[in-house]
Amino acid sequence: MIAAVAMSGCANSPSIGVLGAYFPDWLFCIIAGVVLTVVVYLILQRVQRGQWLKPAAVVCPTLVTLFSLAVWLILFQH
Incomplete structure (x- = not known):
């Protein structure tokens, strides 16, 4: 019973079919975050x-994270 409850979170994987291959949603969110940061x-x-944007070593990863999470919340609400 405990194992069934613990494994129930793995029943529905968040993935998108692209040309027959399935990619996780977070991959697209990270790509969108990088693109938005560059823009x-x-x-x-x-x-x-x-x-x-100074210091860039702090600001750029923070912007990528911010934009990735924003895309996740906007596009992949379940």
């Missing part, structure tokens, strides 16, 4: 506000 970086560089 924000390019826009801020274009309007001369690139200094807002």
